[in-house]
Amino acid sequence: MLALASLSGAADADWARAGAPYADLAVLGGIAIDSASRDAARELVARGREEFLPDDPLAFVDAQLAALGGAPIRAGMNVRSATVDPIREAAAICADHDAVLEINAHCRQGELCAVGCGETLLRDRDRLATYVAAAADAGATVSVKMRAEVDGVDPSATARAVADAGADVIHVDAMDSEPLIADVAAAADAFVLANNGVRDRATAWEYLAYGADGVSVGRPSDDPTVLERVARAVTDWRGHEHRDADSDGEVPG
Template sequence: MYRELMMDPYDRYELMVNGTTMKTPLVLSSMAGIVDAEYVKPRSDAVGMACIGGYSIDETTMAASRALAEAGREEFLYDNAIAALSDEVAKMAETGVICALNLRGSSPSSYRAVADAIGPSVVYEIDAHCRQEPMIAAGCGEYLLKNPDQLYLTIAALKDAGVTVSVKIRAGVAEDDKALARGIWQAGADILHVDLMDFGHTKLRQIRNSCPLLIIANNSINTFGIAKDMLAHGADMISLARQAGPENLRSIAESLARYADETGWYNAPKQLCRGGDIRSLTFCCMPVKQCPLLPTLEHLDISRNEFMSLKLDLVKKTPLAAGENTCFGSLAWCCKSSTPCMFRNMALKQEGLSLHDYMRYKHRLADKLMERVFDADGYYATE
């Protein structure tokens, strides 16, 4: 495949999950009764992570699984959850794909028992997504979106076990998805896996602007064009379920690899003035004119002077500090590489920088700006 012939995966995506480099931002999403290690194997060359399951992990949720199976739905049924999951984890280790266990439990202690038994080699994904009534009645799936305090306790129980935590949610179920995303982050989760339903990238951008978590976008993302759009609006990864045929996955993975190698930043946001998420502050010029930057800074409680000082301070001793002949005297204020600009390109030539490398530096600047926005003392959120 193309991605095996070019750049090292970390150099290409700069994306790690659970201490392991993601070879591609493509993820297999869980489908109960379907997605297990055997399902992953023929797709393993085209995905970076697989969320296997969903798996019911205690007596209450297993009873719900049996009821669903009797009603004709596919479910994973077993008598010993720890033994069954341990077997799947061992099989997944042979695939070279990061393993995430999508779990459905009726209490935080059920999740903690699995984490204590299996350990930190896998990602633990809390299923706050299932909308089947027996699972909701069992206290998991969408129940957790309507009772977020229980979700936060479950996240805390898993984090106390020293493991990486993902939460899969369904957009539009909770009272406020932005508040939910912030709560999931503040409870200690590492990844937010979002089924966007019919809300599309508008909802994704809202969630991206509400938390600094790694975000997996899900729902009807079955082409490179759709994947690229989601990545440009805040996703770090995208997941596929029903459309996850091996050939389709390979096609998207190869297109993503080419795009990353060409641009230098595979999920670069759109510019703020074109609907970009909060990461796009990296492309903003000085706040000297009426544009979307001014109300954004106001929402973030960052003054104009602070923003100017912050950006210039963050690019010190980097090539972005150069560019005295650009519009504002530094590449810190220059726009996205896809926007034509003679002055920016002249400055890059003088510094011996390609557009690809320029975007990599802009990516690092965006990460530092995100650290300021979501600082240790609290959070800030925009629409």
């Protein structure tokens, strides 16, 4: 399967509809949903980054997912929070829309990490598992977006812990450690999405050969030439002799 990965300040319903002819899943956001993460997002905006900062972030989640009703693509929403209750609320909204709630344990901006968001969660595995369990209890299909190459973090152990807590999807930014996808896929009973540098057949097939169930496209997700090329590669892989015949390439839930 092919997913469109979230892009702060850019990945909204219109962006998802534009990518719908090529992809199976579009993860909107990321969006800060509690006061601490929103304060951090404002600091990011002040230094020139794009961020979604609506007056009511949960209403934004609801409205954006509603805007994709009837679209030929499944939606998800990538969220950041320093506290668990907004995660639970956002997950309930996602469940109402049959959307994926993606917990952001990925962002590495200092402002977000300082308040306990993003990749900080990878160093606090128990808190991350609590977020996952809360989202799963709210009825949502749960994804965790994580990154490789974080000092002191074992990605395989983290993937196993969040899968045990109820995560359906592990969305891994492999950075420059592409073979790590094989370790994550072996460690966790979850659907594995591989991200970073996916542009063509070669990059998509590399991740799929390592055991990923699908790949995601980040920065070029608004480039139809790239999306068409990757979509064709994913389709071709499904018929490839090394493809696991038991996998249908669809996100569970």
